[in-house]
Amino acid sequence: MEPVEIDSGRHNPGVDPGLHIWGWEIPVYLFLGGLVAGLMVITAMAELRGGRPRSPILRMAPFGALVLLSLGMGALFLDLGHKLYVWRFYMAFRPTSPMSWGSWILVLVYPVGILHGLGSISDTARASARRRLGRVGGWIVGGATFADRVRAPILWLSLVLGAGLGVYTGLLLGTTPARMLWNSAVLGPLFLVSGLSTGAALLLLFPMDDGERHQLARFDAVAILAEMSVLGLYLVGLGSGGAPQRAAAATLLGGAWTAPFWGLVIVLGLVTPLALETIEQRLGRPFTRLAPMLVLIGGFSLRAILVAAGQDTSFRLFP
Amino acid sequence: MTSKRYAMVVDTRLCVACKACVLACKAENDVPEGYCRDWLVEEVRGRFPDLRAENRSERCNHCTNAPCVGVCPTGASHIAEGGVVLVTAAKCTGCKACMAACPYDARYVTPDGYVDKCTFCLHRVQRGEEPACVAVCPTHTLHFGDLDDRESGVSRLLTERDFKVNHPESGAEPNVFFLT
Numbered sequence: 001m002e003p004v005e006i007d008s009g010r011h012n013p014g015v016d017p018g019l020h021i022w023g024w025e026i027p028v029y030l031f032l033g034g035l036v037a038g039l040m041v042i043t044a045m046a047e048l049r050g051g052r053p054r055s056p057i058l059r060m061a062p063f064g065a066l067v068l069l070s071l072g073m074g075a076l077f078l079d080l081g082h083k084l085y086v087w088r089f090y091m092a093f094r095p096t097s098p099m100s101w102g103s104w105i106l107v108l109v110y111p112v113g114i115l116h117g118l119g120s121i122s123d124t125a126r127a128s129a130r131r132r133l134g135r136v137g138g139w140i141v142g143g144a145t146f147a148d149r150v151r152a153p154i155l156w157l158s159l160v161l162g163a164g165l166g167v168y169t170g171l172l173l174g175t176t177p178a179r180m181l182w183n184s185a186v187l188g189p190l191f192l193v194s195g196l197s198t199g200a201a202l203l204l205l206f207p208m209d210d211g212e213r214h215q216l217a218r219f220d221a222v223a224i225l226a227e228m229s230v231l232g233l234y235l236v237g238l239g240s241g242g243a244p245q246r247a248a249a250a251t252l253l254g255g256a257w258t259a260p261f262w263g264l265v266i267v268l269g270l271v272t273p274l275a276l277e278t279i280e281q282r283l284g285r286p287f288t289r290l291a292p293m294l295v296l297i298g299g300f301s302l303r304a305i306l307v308a309a310g311q312d313t314s315f316r317l318f319p
Numbered sequence: 320m321t322s323k324r325y326a327m328v329v330d331t332r333l334c335v336a337c338k339a340c341v342l343a344c345k346a347e348n349d350v351p352e353g354y355c356r357d358w359l360v361e362e363v364r365g366r367f368p369d370l371r372a373e374n375r376s377e378r379c380n381h382c383t384n385a386p387c388v389g390v391c392p393t394g395a396s397h398i399a400e401g402g403v404v405l406v407t408a409a410k411c412t413g414c415k416a417c418m419a420a421c422p423y424d425a426r427y428v429t430p431d432g433y434v435d436k437c438t439f440c441l442h443r444v445q446r447g448e449e450p451a452c453v454a455v456c457p458t459h460t461l462h463f464g465d466l467d468d469r470e471s472g473v474s475r476l477l478t479e480r481d482f483k484v485n486h487p488e489s490g491a492e493p494n495v496f497f498l499t
């Protein structure tokens with residue numbers, strides 16, 4: 001390529017010399033959104049296959065997911081430049097805008113999550129709520145009884161909304177062809193499988209029934225394998241794209257973000273926990289919390305690195 | 320109402336990079352201090368002594384296929400008269416999805432929190448005037464007009480002269496053309 005010297009008189013804050021519009025808030029939001037998606041899908045799927053879960057943490061997970069979702073939305077709110085106008089998200093539905101899909105999915109998740117959680121409350125907990133909480137206890141039990149009646153459709157809704165939420169967190173970046181590193185439809189499935197894996201990992205940090213722990217750890221191992229394959233697809237897709245995509249891929253394959261990406265995401269966040277989980281399962285070693293913790297670190301790093309590295313992979317790098 | 324497609328034609332052979340367009344825009348549009356809606360790019364290509372220099376007055380391209388409008392969740396970014404892409408501050412949440420989507424990095428977040436950019440001075444155009452940058456340019460580098468009118472100055476320049484757009488591979492179909 002012939003040499004080119006460019007002197008731009010544009011020095012807009014946050015835009016020049018490189019685009020920097022999203023800091024820590026968006027990765028946190030994407031990470032928590034993925035976790036919530038994972039929790040919704042895992043708990044709904046488990047119950048659709050095997051009946052109401054035995055471990056308390058699995059029964060509490062739908063409510064826990066709503067708390068995490070609220071924290072994530074808090075982070076998203078902090079990122080907004082024009083905070084007083086946040087209600088504008090809910091004055092329109094724009095089908096071409098992933099951000100718009102996301103805001104509407106987020107409000108649908110709340111009622112579904114509440115019904116999902118209410119129906120998961122055990123009979124003993126319902127009885128003690130009625131005894132100890134007086135009128136509030138009565139409402140909870142009433143709600144739980146109603147949730148029981150609509151259990152199957154609510155579980156299916158949880159599954160579908162959770163999957164939608166997970167895919168959306170990836171598409172938020174993946175539908176922005178102006179940033180080469182994000183220019184991949186694979187980011188939707190990638191963030192979904194990563195959300196499933198981090199969701200399972202979060203649950204594994206809590207005490208639970210041995211049989212359920214076993215199943216969950218197996219599920220997490222499968223999700224990690226799936227995530228590795230999708231990540232492979234993503235990199236191959238970028239690498240076989242046009243010059244801009246190849247240059248974007250190079251930031252992860254030899255360029256500035258190579259060490260954090262391979263160290264934190266691949267080795268620490270995927271390969272190591274997969275090896276640990278396999279050893280624990282195959283050799284019957286006692287379960288430790290190390291593998292799930294690494295999965296969570298890897299899941300957050302994936303989003304933090306892609307958001308940070310992707311912003312400035314733009315056309316201006318190819319004058 | 321007849322359809323209009325507003326466009327700008329920039330004659331890179333006439334531009335002397337005096338930046339009058341940049342200053343005129345700041346004054347006309349009360350652009351916050353330290354920000355700009357149009358800017359000068361001075362580019363030199365080739366190996367000495369075979370050098371080619373080009374000055375380009377750049378701004379939002381008011382793209383026909385504007386990705387910034389598609390990703391906006393609230394409709395704040397929209398297409399107005401003549402294909403001009405505008406942002407309604409009172410609808411903008413400052414989510415910055417449009418900034419991530421703009422292939423030309425033409426937008427910025429104002430100190431007030433909403434996103435802003437070049438408007439092709441639609442408020443002046445509706446009064447029958449030219450955009451401030453065009454009106455002030457001392458070398459007549461900048462031309463503004465309606466591409467759907469085959470007799471307009473911009474249409475004629477694009478039939479008579481060679482031109483290019485910035486990063487056509489973006490797929491956004493920009494409407495700022497550079498005569499080469």
Ligand code: SF4
Binds near residue numbers: 382422423425
């Ligand atoms: S240049 Fe950027 S801001 Fe302007 S219309 Fe095109 S995509 Fe939108």
Ligand code: SF4
Binds near residue numbers: 390393411412417
């Ligand atoms: S920052 Fe404003 S104009 Fe841009 S996408 Fe968000 S709401 Fe729309």
